[in-house]
Amino acid sequence: MRVINVAAAQLGPIQRAEGREVVVKRMLALMDEAKSKGADLIVYPELALTTFFPRWYVEDQAEVDLWFERDMPNEAVQPLFARAAEYQMAMNFGYAELTPDGHHFNTSILTDRTGKIVGKYRKIHLPGHSEFDPERDFQHLEKRYFEPGDLGFPVWRTLDGIFGMAVCNDRRWPETYRVMALQGVEMVLIGYNTPSFNSQKGSEGPEKRLFHNRLAVQAGAYQNSCWVVSVAKAGDEDGFPLIGGSLIVNPDGEVVIEAKTDGDELLVHPCDLDDTVFGKKTIFDFARHRRIEHYGRITSQTGVILPPET
Ligand code: CDT
Numbered sequence: 001m002r003v004i005n006v007a008a009a010q011l012g013p014i015q016r017a018e019g020r021e022v023v024v025k026r027m028l029a030l031m032d033e034a035k036s037k038g039a040d041l042i043v044y045p046e047l048a049l050t051t052f053f054p055r056w057y058v059e060d061q062a063e064v065d066l067w068f069e070r071d072m073p074n075e076a077v078q079p080l081f082a083r084a085a086e087y088q089m090a091m092n093f094g095y096a097e098l099t100p101d102g103h104h105f106n107t108s109i110l111t112d113r114t115g116k117i118v119g120k121y122r123k124i125h126l127p128g129h130s131e132f133d134p135e136r137d138f139q140h141l142e143k144r145y146f147e148p149g150d151l152g153f154p155v156w157r158t159l160d161g162i163f164g165m166a167v168c169n170d171r172r173w174p175e176t177y178r179v180m181a182l183q184g185v186e187m188v189l190i191g192y193n194t195p196s197f198n199s200q201k202g203s204e205g206p207e208k209r210l211f212h213n214r215l216a217v218q219a220g221a222y223q224n225s226c227w228v229v230s231v232a233k234a235g236d237e238d239g240f241p242l243i244g245g246s247l248i249v250n251p252d253g254e255v256v257i258e259a260k261t262d263g264d265e266l267l268v269h270p271c272d273l274d275d276t277v278f279g280k281k282t283i284f285d286f287a288r289h290r291r292i293e294h295y296g297r298i299t300s301q302t303g304v305i306l307p308p309e310t
Contacts, residue, residue: 002160002273006187006229007034007042010246012263013235014051020076023049027080027093030266035087037268040113040159042084044093045233045246046123046168046191047106049076052233053096054141055195055240057132064145068098072109072117085115090159094167094191096145097122106146108165108191112158119156122149123167125176136199138240142169153179161186161273168192171230172216174223175298181224182286186273188220190230196241210245214255222253225279227271235262251276 009030014023027044034042047053053067072095073081084091090113097107106126110119126148128140153176155164164180164187171190180188194213198204213230221228227250234244246259248269257267283289 003270004040004159004161004187004273005038006227006248006269006271007037007039008229008231008246008248008257008259008267008269009034009042009044010231010244010259010261010263010265010267011045011048011233012261012265013237013242014233016051016053016056016238018051020049024076024079026264028083030264031080031083031087031089031091033266034268035089037266039089039268041090041092043189043229043231044091044191045231046094046108046193047096048093048191048233049095051237052193052240052242054128054145055139055237057139057141065098068096068104070098070100072097081111081115084111085113088113091115092165092189092191104146105149106142106167107149108167108189110156110158110163110165110189118158119154119163119165120151121154121165121167122151123170124149124153125169125173127169137197137202138195138199140195140199155180155183155185164188166190168194171220171228172212174220177220177224177226177228181226181284184280185224185226186276187227187229187271190217190228191233192230193233194243196243206241206243209243213243213245214247217247218249218253218255221249221251222279223284225251225276225284227251227273227276229271232259234259251279 094108097105106123126142128142130143164185170176196206217228217230231246244262257269
């Protein structure tokens with residue numbers, strides 16, 4: 001048995017006017033609760049330190065850059081790193097990263113039990129658009145504010161297991177999990193900010209959005225025989241609702257625990273990394289069953305190529 005106690009730390013809304021110190025206080029309160037429940041690892045959402053700013057169209061880059069972190073850790077998050085180290089708790093959270101040479105990424109980091117950053121992932125599947133779109137009910141400007149991640153889908157050995165990360169929209173793409181599973185991933189950590197309504201189809205509301213959230217992560221877990229921890233920023237941010245529905249899924253694709261609220265909420269579950277072994281040795285033993293000679297289109301083609309008309 002290789003059991004780790006995982007705390008999925010869902011965050012409720014963060015308003016545009018709120019500073020990082022307000023959020024960090026809430027994150028610390030969740031970490032204290034996680035400690036009292038024996039957590040080994042705490043997982044926070046995508047862009048955990050700010051409101052989900054891609055909904056706002058801003059032309060002045062200097063103003064946009066106020067949502068970005070130039071260093072990690074920095075002064076604002078130092079208390080989180082210090083307390084995680086004190087508690088010997090590994091930690092994962094997402095933030096907007098501005099590199100010294102001026103690149104912008106939607107990033108997620110993983111620390112070990114000492115508070116040292118052992119893994120960094122930069123979101124690859126950026127949803128949305130890059131210019132103001134008057135046709136939408138609200139904006140989703142991730143393609144404006146971020147570049148696609150340049151680090152691939154690495155995995156890291158820590159906590160006696162093999163861990164990977166993904167960010168929000170990545171969870172809808174089977175390639176995300178499979179590339180990590182080809183490196184033996186045992187647990188995938190995901191943070192998300194998912195609007196409760198489709199900005200291009202108002203009839204698609206929270207019920208369907210929560211269904212797609214479960215569907216995507218349950219399939220990813222089952223088809224790759226790994227744990228998935230998927231954590232929301234939820235609730236009403238300045239009049240724009242985000243779904244909750246944070247959840248932990250086992251390697252059989254079953255939901256073992258799920259959030260009930262749209263606020264700050266902690267879900268703690270013991271996850272045995274050895275539960276990944278059976279699936280990886282049987283139905284999803286990639287070495288025996290994959291047929292890569294038929295998968296060429298996956299990496300040689302992005303869009304659809306229709307068959308010729310007859
Ligand atoms: N943050 C993020 O990636 N949100 C997207 C919304 C896209 S609309 C389906 C998501 O995949 O949840």
